Amino acid sequence: MSRFRLDISRTSAVEEYDVVVVGAGPAGLSAAIYLARYGLKTVIVSKDVGGRMATAPLIEDYPGMKSVPGTKLAEMFVEHVRSLGVPIVIDLVDDIKRENNKWCIHTASGRKLCSYAVILAIGSENRKLGVPGEDRLIGRGVSYCATCDGPLFKNRTVAVVGGGNSALVSALYLADIASKVYLIHRRKEFRGYQVYVDKAKGHPKIELVLESVVTEILGSQRVEAIKVKNVNTGEEKIINVDGIFIEIGTQPPTQFLQKIGVKVDESGRAIVGPDRSTNMDGIFVTGDAAGGPCKYLFDQVITAAADGAIAADAAFKYILKNKKAEES
Incomplete structure (x- = not known):
């Protein structure tokens, strides 16, 4: 500004x-x-x-x-x-x-x-996930502002966490910059405007990871991957990403x-x-x-x-x- x-x-x-x-x-x-x-x-x-x-x-x-x-x-x-x-x-x-x-x-x-x-x-203030690796990697791949840091991830892979309008809009914005966007939400349905939901579901660069939560952010010097757990089955998997944008509300x-x-x-x-x-x-x-x-x-x-x-x-x-x- x-x-x-x-x-x-x-x-x-x-x-x-x-x-x-x-x-x-x-x-x-x-x-x-x-x-x-x-x-x-x-x-x-x-x-x-x-x-x-x-x-x-x-x-x-x-x-x-x-x-x-x-x-x-x-x-x-x-x-x-x-x-x-x-x-x-x-x-x-x-x-x-x-x-x-x-x-x-x-x-x-x-x-x-x-x-x-x-x-x-x-x-x-931005609400945090509160998971291992989050605080340590803030500014090194962990972000709470897509417009601020999104341009740093041109042609790279990123994740967006959240299910409201902020998460949906951020995912759509990042999809024009990054090569791939994982949109992770703990529930089956989104809380945002239907027009944004439809755009996200139909975007070729956005992959939805629903009924899932991020349990850890991995990386030594920068974000390298995230650990994601399915809330229904408990199954965990690693998703390789260069950045993670956290849009889960404020406090x-x-x-x-x-x-x-x-x-x-x-x-x-x-x-x-x-x-x-x-x-x-x-x-x-x-x-x-x-x-x-x-x-x-x-x-x-x-x-x-x-x-x-x-x-x-x-x-x-x-x-x-x-x-x-x-x-x-």
């Missing part, structure tokens, strides 16, 4: 804003657009730009875009944000503390950004949420109200990291963007209410 013009400057002064948005996926970028249009001084702090949206090979269900690469849609979001004068700071957030009736964001580079409200759009940033005092549900996501407010006054959580009974039930770019807009509206009303209280 280096094509974006981002703020990576360093400063020791305390930076004052109305709202700090943490995260620059569809929820965070959408929130920033609405906040800026409300006239609030806003900044985005994020470790990267685009979130999981930017790693999608193709997005074919965003209204007005019949088919668009995830990176392109992320670019459009960012350009919209920048056109409204909202800076995007690429940095890691170390801590969030209450100081003098404001929330202060402390970053890894030493920046301190304080605001009346904070919107956490921190997304979720929330539970530890970070708990560190700053946000209550989480049984899944580890923040418990939010209909307006994305939390138990911490002035802290809102939106997108993939939001949970509880008010969690949206369909994880898509469009629902994340809508969720960001809801959080922005709530933050605006929260700030108005508190400023009036200060003046009276």
Whole structure:
């Protein structure tokens, strides 16, 4: 995402804003657009730009875009944000503390950004298989992003693990690059859109390995093969591959949420109200990291963007209410 013009400057002064948005996926970028249009001084702090949206090979269900690469849609979001004068700071957030009736964001580079409200759009992390060889070979054939690493496997053999839309789209994307793609899923049926299922089943380069799980990733310096077990018979076999792309869902940033005092549900996501407010006054959580009974039930770019807009509206009303209280 280096094509974006981002703020990576360093400063020791305390930076004052109305709202700090943490995260620059569809929820965070959408929130920033609405906040800026409300006239609030806003900044985005994020470790990267685009979130999981930017790693999608193709997005074919965003209204007005019949088919668009995830990176392109992320670019459009960012350009919209920048056109409204909202800076995007690429940095890691170390801590969030209450100081003098404001929330202060402390970053890894030493920046301190304080605001009346904070919107956490921190997304979720890739879920791992948890099998031998996975951690050791990350970056050496083990990947969680087909668009990022797929081009490295031109005319080679790869495996994709998963049964949802992300796995299906990744397999189809990789089939245009690799010589062969094994699509491994623990169940007999896929959970993704039927149009993707049909394309994968009919693609000459994709071989389905169903009702099977990966039990080990093999290789000394790089991925050389995977061990796969049939969940019904227990039979194991070795499949020679040069890379494995793991697309089995995500998990929330539970530890970070708990560190700053946000209550989480049984899944580890923040418990939010209909307006994305939390138990911490002035802290809102939106997108993939939001949970509880008010969690949206369909994880898509469009629902994340809508969720960001809801959080922005709530933050605006929260700030108005508190400023009036200060003046009276």
